[in-house]
Amino acid sequence: GEKVEQHQSTLSVREGDSAVINCTYTDTASSYFPWYKQEAGKSLHFVIDIRSNVDRKQSQRLTVLLDKKAKRFSLHITATQPEDSAIYFCAASTPMNTGGLSGKLTFGEGTQVTVIS
Amino acid sequence: DPKIIQKPKYLVAVTGSEKILICEQYLGHNAMYWYRQSAKKPLEFMFSYSYQKLMDNQTASSRFQPQSSKKNHLDLQITALKPDDSATYFCASRQDRGGDAEQFFGPGTRLTVL
Numbered sequence: 001g002e003k004v005e006q007h008q009s010t011l012s013v014r015e016g017d018s019a020v021i022n023c024t025y026t027d028t029a030s031s032y033f034p035w036y037k038q039e040a041g042k043s044l045h046f047v048i049d050i051r052s053n054v055d056r057k058q059s060q061r062l063t064v065l066l067d068k069k070a071k072r073f074s075l076h077i078t079a080t081q082p083e084d085s086a087i088y089f090c091a092a093s094t095p096m097n098t099g100g101l102s103g104k105l106t107f108g109e110g111t112q113v114t115v116i117s
Numbered sequence: 118d119p120k121i122i123q124k125p126k127y128l129v130a131v132t133g134s135e136k137i138l139i140c141e142q143y144l145g146h147n148a149m150y151w152y153r154q155s156a157k158k159p160l161e162f163m164f165s166y167s168y169q170k171l172m173d174n175q176t177a178s179s180r181f182q183p184q185s186s187k188k189n190h191l192d193l194q195i196t197a198l199k200p201d202d203s204a205t206y207f208c209a210s211r212q213d214r215g216g217d218a219e220q221f222f223g224p225g226t227r228l229t230v231l
Contacts, residue, residue: 043223046221089160101215102165102173107160110160
């Protein structure tokens, strides 16, 4: 089955700098890649996603890049702010064996981002 | 107002007992999910339901049984609880239109099995 790896367990950045979180996946059939943010003791909050028919998507200070050949995707956060501090999870959605989409998300281990003022 | 309600927020159980985790969503979604997050493993998909039918099951143990009594409900019954079942269980939902879309997560139920 699909495996998603996040290569940094922690990431510290100075306020105003950029942060980049990298993920890789294994299943070439994966077609949807969302990112979620989890603050301490809270649930997951959707931040941005990208589908496999594009290689870049931007939403305000967030940009997701997708490299299907390398099976790699990344989240770029520009002009970081203290409220960006959280655990960020990447995920991949893979079709079922039948070809249908169940919505199953396979998550990476998470990256703790700390923005230092 | 919370759009996905999970009850209870915290749950303590003894080994061997049975508990039901409640999930209700008021987003009008037709697909619901259960995920588990523990200290030992990353967020782990358990079940997906679409139009109250099981779509995908990645839980090896039959001790975990989802129950959908209404289209906006997906409860999780766990029997013969073990300490390894201790985790936070998240319910999620999305609108299934045949493609992928953002999933919204509930606040979670933190289960501790003693």
